Structures are given as structure tokens and as C-alpha cells.
Amino acid sequence: MSFSTFVTDKAGLQQFYASIVEKHETYAPVEKFGNFDFVRVTSLSECDPASPIERTRSIKPLFFPRSAKIMKYVATSAGTEVSETDEDPYAGMRVILGAKHCDARGLQVLDKVYNWDYIDTDYQKRRRNTVIVSARCDKAAAHCFCTSLDYNVENLDAMDVLVVNGPDGKIYLKARTEKGENLLKSDVARHATSVADEASAPALKQQYEAFASSFRLKMNYTEVNGKLSNIFDSPEFEKVSDHCVGCNTCAFVCPTCHCFKISDEKLKDTGVRYKSYDSCNNGYFTLMAGGHNPRPAKYRRWRQRALHKFVYYKERFGDNLCVGCGKCTVACPVNISIFEVANQVASTAM
Amino acid sequence: MPMICKIEKIIQETPDIRTYRLKFREEGMMEKFNWMPGQFVEFSLLGSGECTFCIASSVTRQGYFDCSIKRAGAVTADIHTSLEEGDEVGIRGPYGNWFPLDDLKGKNLLFVGGGIGLAPLRSLIQYCIDNRSDYKDFTILYGARTSADLCYKDEIKEWQENKSLKVVLTIDKPEDTWTSNVGVVPKILEEVVKPEIANTKVITCGPPIMIKYTILSLKKLGFADPDIITTLEMKMQCGLGKCGRCNIGSTYVCKDGPVFTNDQLKGLPDEF
Numbered sequence: 001m002s003f004s005t006f007v008t009d010k011a012g013l014q015q016f017y018a019s020i021v022e023k024h025e026t027y028a029p030v031e032k033f034g035n036f037d038f039v040r041v042t043s044l045s046e047c048d049p050a051s052p053i054e055r056t057r058s059i060k061p062l063f064f065p066r067s068a069k070i071m072k073y074v075a076t077s078a079g080t081e082v083s084e085t086d087e088d089p090y091a092g093m094r095v096i097l098g099a100k101h102c103d104a105r106g107l108q109v110l111d112k113v114y115n116w117d118y119i120d121t122d123y124q125k126r127r128r129n130t131v132i133v134s135a136r137c138d139k140a141a142a143h144c145f146c147t148s149l150d151y152n153v154e155n156l157d158a159m160d161v162l163v164v165n166g167p168d169g170k171i172y173l174k175a176r177t178e179k180g181e182n183l184l185k186s187d188v189a190r191h192a193t194s195v196a197d198e199a200s201a202p203a204l205k206q207q208y209e210a211f212a213s214s215f216r217l218k219m220n221y222t223e224v225n226g227k228l229s230n231i232f233d234s235p236e237f238e239k240v241s242d243h244c245v246g247c248n249t250c251a252f253v254c255p256t257c258h259c260f261k262i263s264d265e266k267l268k269d270t271g272v273r274y275k276s277y278d279s280c281n282n283g284y285f286t287l288m289a290g291g292h293n294p295r296p297a298k299y300r301r302w303r304q305r306a307l308h309k310f311v312y313y314k315e316r317f318g319d320n321l322c323v324g325c326g327k328c329t330v331a332c333p334v335n336i337s338i339f340e341v342a343n344q345v346a347s348t349a350m
Numbered sequence: 351m352p353m354i355c356k357i358e359k360i361i362q363e364t365p366d367i368r369t370y371r372l373k374f375r376e377e378g379m380m381e382k383f384n385w386m387p388g389q390f391v392e393f394s395l396l397g398s399g400e401c402t403f404c405i406a407s408s409v410t411r412q413g414y415f416d417c418s419i420k421r422a423g424a425v426t427a428d429i430h431t432s433l434e435e436g437d438e439v440g441i442r443g444p445y446g447n448w449f450p451l452d453d454l455k456g457k458n459l460l461f462v463g464g465g466i467g468l469a470p471l472r473s474l475i476q477y478c479i480d481n482r483s484d485y486k487d488f489t490i491l492y493g494a495r496t497s498a499d500l501c502y503k504d505e506i507k508e509w510q511e512n513k514s515l516k517v518v519l520t521i522d523k524p525e526d527t528w529t530s531n532v533g534v535v536p537k538i539l540e541e542v543v544k545p546e547i548a549n550t551k552v553i554t555c556g557p558p559i560m561i562k563y564t565i566l567s568l569k570k571l572g573f574a575d576p577d578i579i580t581t582l583e584m585k586m587q588c589g590l591g592k593c594g595r596c597n598i599g600s601t602y603v604c605k606d607g608p609v610f611t612n613d614q615l616k617g618l619p620d621e622f
Contacts, residue, residue: 075396079354079375080354080439080440082396117591118592232619258592258594259595260588260594261593264398266398278593278594280594280597286595289424289425290422290423291422294598300621308597312599
């Protein structure tokens, strides 16, 4: 199935966005304490869909909440009853504006783990009911390296509608999925004109090339992936992880990290069960009740983190578990960069 | 969402291990709950938390299932102190893979267990005893730190009285009233059991250090890697291949395991 492309100008894009906010349940980047987080908006003036990537949180929490109740119970002498929690706030039809393309890619990677074996129906429903509008960046930020990885940034189909700022001053809106096509047809038609793929292709290509040439960080992914596959015993893991404080922030801001913990909170006879973010960098992550811990040392946890990102997930699900967004590096209090870790360890391979 | 189970019976196995005999509260649910030896459940003491325990009994013993729980961490301490017969707990499962039953048929079976590690083996032992004609020689080597730390004492007596089974017990240090073997499991394996290697499958579980040295002994005796089967202990939470806790390399212990043969273990990154 081929999808439409529309061309418009800055005012047309704003009208498109405003129409979405007016008609749909919309989530978009809203500034708070200097950072942008995706929250529900009711007017376009509250948010900035063009928020800077290095100060914008991931859209992951809209699909996999940071901490959410998954069950409640009542336990009295009369018996025990467990029940579902209140209605899922993220289950309805909704649109996300201003998602970064690497972040949208993160969901494509996460789909693999959520859709194998046991199907997480909550996640699936949220995915199914969400339309993602995502602008391709014009310029890479200092920590970005998405173009170095195993996916095609230029032809990425992780978003439903791709927005591109053409070098000709025009703005191109390209549907990538049927959901995106429907959104464009219903909300953009009044503000833009349809354009053939052949006519829009040169501008899109030129924009991509300018963007791709703006990267400070570049790696040879195939080489790094290959080298890391055979480097389990490298002493380099100790060097790269030595100054990590184990705060887990990198995992919490990551668009693809998906480890979680299950914990109960009790109040007299009732209680709730939470599913909250956790991280393999947490020293207690694999600590077993008897005191045995297969990853008691920091370098072992970092090895797990780096290899899960660049080797294991790829082996299991076919995708790299890092999308090159640089969020972890920006957030790290001790300036550890996953890009540097992967490269540095790989560079010591035989 | 866990299903509610009623605790039918609590058996104090050792000073720090209790077996909880469970039955689903909902009528007809117990009959629908089918599991294979080696599988595990997620056991909720609501308000305290959820823990992973293997099912310690066989589906061939109908009407209930057992979880043997050693007091080790916060939740297991709560389980030991607060649960009484008649109380209700939450159960999800069964999860994970199981012992390769087809590969065991027609073979000599050698079970090597240590401490609470007999629990997952017990499920298989019961299953095999209940289908005794499918297997040849049947040997159980079981050890614990002290005689008081041996689990399933009554059942072991039954096994000892069963002429078709060979049972070898050992404890780590001598005790006045102990008349059986003394010494760690791998030593007794080599010096007392001296197993036949041809046509034998070994199934082992125990503390990580015991498993490690048992596998070394088995290799020394001449066993091939595919004939050595173990079940791994790994921190788990969801049991559904999602939460990431039990990852070893690209393997999910909760889905691809917990049962592995030694050649499969060799293919995993050396995290233990």
C-alpha cells in the first residue's frame, strides 16, 4: 500500500497540529524544570513539538509507564480477592506530537520483546491506539549517533506520520502507516496539498543528507557488534564502569530499556501491586534471597548492560537495543557515554 | 493476575524449610492445572511480594501441588512467619520448560541433589516412580549440611523401602547418630555411587557450588555434556520473558529454562 505525502508551510504545519490537539487526545512535549516531557495537552500553546532532542524525555512512559499499579487485592479473614486496577489511562485513541524519530524507533524495538511468547495486552492496546507524528531532526545533537546503528534512519517507518523540514522552506508530511494516512487525510487536508512521491523525494533526500552529515559521533556498527560478541572476559569493562554511581538513570531515560520490578504495597487488609522501572545496573537486580548474586560487581552489571544493548537483544530479536538517541549520556551524572563504552570495549578486541 | 490457592497443609521439613501443600480455591481449577516436572510458579504472599518457586510434587499425585520454601529473604521470612494452614496465597503459572522426559525414557536415572535442591528433582522423581516401568536403574544421591537439613525425610524412607530404587544419603560432617555416608555430594558420587555411565542420564540440582563440583565430578567420571541435566536458580520476577532479570546472554532462564543440559550451559556466557 502506498501512502500520501502532503506539502505545506510553517503556518500549515501549525494548523495541522492545532487541529490534532483540538480533535484528539494529544500528548506532546511540555517544558517542566528545563526538560520536556510528553504529557496530555489541550492547546498547542502549552507544548513545543519541536522541542530540542537533548532536553526531551522519551515517549516510552506512554506505553510502559514509569511506575503503575497492575493489581489490587483485599485479604481478610473472609478470604482473599484480587482484581484489576482502575482503567488504563493510556488505552484510548490518542496522538503523540513531537516524538523524535529515534524515540519512535525505540518502540519498534520494544515491540519485539512485548510481542514474543506472552503478549502484554496493555502495551499492545496502547500501541494500536496511538498515532505517532514525528519530525526528522535537522541536526544531530552532541550525543546523537542514530545513523551509525543497524536501522535505516532515512526510510524509518517507526512513526505513523513523518514531518520533514524541506531545504526549500516547505514542510513535507509523509504518511508511513494506515493510521498515519487516516490522520493526514482527516486533519491536514485543509492546510496542505498532496504531492507525488517523485516530486517530494529530492527535498526529503537533501534534508536527510544535510542531517546525516551533521553527526559528531560515528561508529562502524557491524564491526562493533562483531567484536563485542567475543569479548565477554575483557578487562575493559572494569575501566569503563569504574566511576558509575549505580543510579540507574540511564535505564530510566532510555527509550528501549524495559527491565522492571514487581513490588507490593500493603495497607492493613488491602494492597496494590506495582510494576516499576528497574535496571540491570542496580546491584540488587539479580540478588537472590539466599544471598547469591551472579553480578555482584559493577563491571559485570555494565557488561550485561552493554552486551544486552549491542549483542544479546540482537541475537534474540534481530534488533539492536540501543537507538543512538544519547539520552542516557545527557542524563548521566558522571558522564558515561554508551557510545564510548561500546567503542572503547570493542577497540580492545583481538 | 494470580489465582487464589488455599494452603492445605504445612510440613516442617528442616529448621528453615517448609513445604506448603496448595490447592486452588476455585472448584475444578486444580484439575485444569497441568504442569511438567521442572516447571515453576510465581507465589504471592499478597502485600509482601511475589517469589519464584519450583513445583516440588508431580502432576501424577493429583489434587494438590507442593512448594518447598526455604527461609532466605524478606518474602520467604514473611511466608514462614505469617502463613498458616487454611490461609490463601496467589499463584501464577506454571512457567518455564521442563525436564526432557522423552530423553529419559529407557535410561538409567541418577538424581544428584543437595539441600533444597531436591525440591525440583522430587517432582521428577515422583513422576518417574509413578511411571517406573519406563526407566531402568534408578539412583538418588542426596546430601545436606547436617541430618536435620535433609528434606522430605518421610518420603525418603518410602524411597529407601522401595526395592526398585537405590538411595544414597550423605551429610557434610559426622554426627553421633548418623550411620550413613559423610562427605560432600561430589565426593560420595565418585567414591560411593560410582555410577554406570553408559545409558545413564544425570539430573542434578543444589546450591550453585555443589552443582559446579558435581558437574566436574561427572565429567571426570566420563559423562557426556548432553547427559548432564540441571535446573538453574536465577532471580526472576515476571516469569513471562519480559522483566529482564533472568537474562543470561540472549537466554531467558524463565522461558528457555530453568532446565538446561550441560552442553546448553556451556553455550551461555560464564556469569556463574
